[in-house]
Amino acid sequence: MPLDLDPAIIGQEFDRTVEGPVTAEELVAFARALGETRPEYTEAGPALVAHPTYCVRFRGGRFYPESLYKLIDVRRGFDAGKDIALGEPIRPGDTIEVRSTLHEVYEKTGRTGSMYFVVIRFTLVNQRGDVVAVVDNRFMHR
Amino acid sequence: MAAPLRFDDVQEGDELAVRSLFLSKDQVRAYARAGGQWSPRFTDDEGARREGLPGMITPGNMSMGLLASFLEAWAGPGTLRRLGTTFRGLVLPDRTIRLCAAVTQKEETTRSIELDVWLESDEGERWVLGTATLALG
Numbered sequence: 219m220p221l222d223l224d225p226a227i228i229g230q231e232f233d234r235t236v237e238g239p240v241t242a243e244e245l246v247a248f249a250r251a252l253g254e255t256r257p258e259y260t261e262a263g264p265a266l267v268a269h270p271t272y273c274v275r276f277r278g279g280r281f282y283p284e285s286l287y288k289l290i291d292v293r294r295g296f297d298a299g300k301d302i303a304l305g306e307p308i309r310p311g312d313t314i315e316v317r318s319t320l321h322e323v324y325e326k327t328g329r330t331g332s333m334y335f336v337v338i339r340f341t342l343v344n345q346r347g348d349v350v351a352v353v354d355n356r357f358m359h360r
Numbered sequence: 361m362a363a364p365l366r367f368d369d370v371q372e373g374d375e376l377a378v379r380s381l382f383l384s385k386d387q388v389r390a391y392a393r394a395g396g397q398w399s400p401r402f403t404d405d406e407g408a409r410r411e412g413l414p415g416m417i418t419p420g421n422m423s424m425g426l427l428a429s430f431l432e433a434w435a436g437p438g439t440l441r442r443l444g445t446t447f448r449g450l451v452l453p454d455r456t457i458r459l460c461a462a463v464t465q466k467e468e469t470t471r472s473i474e475l476d477v478w479l480e481s482d483e484g485e486r487w488v489l490g491t492a493t494l495a496l497g
């Protein structure tokens with residue numbers, strides 16, 4: 219385990235926050251900003267669903283567990299990448315519960331020294347209990 | 361509207377037609393606003409330089425979004441099941457980028473396909489790398 223981190227916190231949920239409700243206007247603006255013109259993503263109405271990467275917009279109430287703030291300078295981190303696994307589509311009116319867990323912490327050594335990678339997993343669940351996405355956010359810290 | 365892509369129409373090794381697009385600063389700002397990422401690093405050259413960056417940059421989330429749209433423009437809306445990306449380099453706006461993908465595997469039982477995907481500069485430098493899974497009919 220890199221850092222002086224209690225391994226027991228890996229996999230533990232550290233935040234649960236409800237966001238939304240999602241509006242049609244937000245979904246359309248997001249899709250159009252990506253250059254989308256397809257009606258499924260850009261025309262308000264019963265068929266409107268969120269663009270598949272709309273799920274990365276949710277961040278929960280706290281981005282890192284409290285204990286991590288004491289070990290790393292979160293302001294000096296870089297977004298190293300994301301993995302999204304999609305479930306049910308997000309629709310206008312949905313409220314989304316963001317369940318945050320510290321999924322993984324690992325260290326890599328490169329030419330410029332050690333880097334720590336912190337993976338925060340957001341499990342996004344709608345008001346019907348359906349998983350709409352699982353988003354792994356990978357951040358790099360020196 | 362084109363019919364959704366069928367599983368039987370795809371072969372391992374197929375390469376998607378590259379999509380080149382000019383990524384303007386205004387488009388990046390529009391994404392930053394719609395994506396809840398309104399921050400100087402994504403909206404303002406001077407503000408980004410104060411953070412040690414060469415100028416405003418494109419959010420990694422936007423790169424993912426452009427790749428997702430590129431894949432679904434080929435296969436049809438709702439086909440993307442998974443997208444994983446690594447942000448390797450700064451994607452600077454006001455230049456042409458290229459969106460690329462190739463089919464690496466077909467999975468008969470789930471009628472899904474795996475792809476390598478990437479976003480590169482006009483000179484071929486790969487700034488975002490990833491893999492994706494699409495479910496086809």
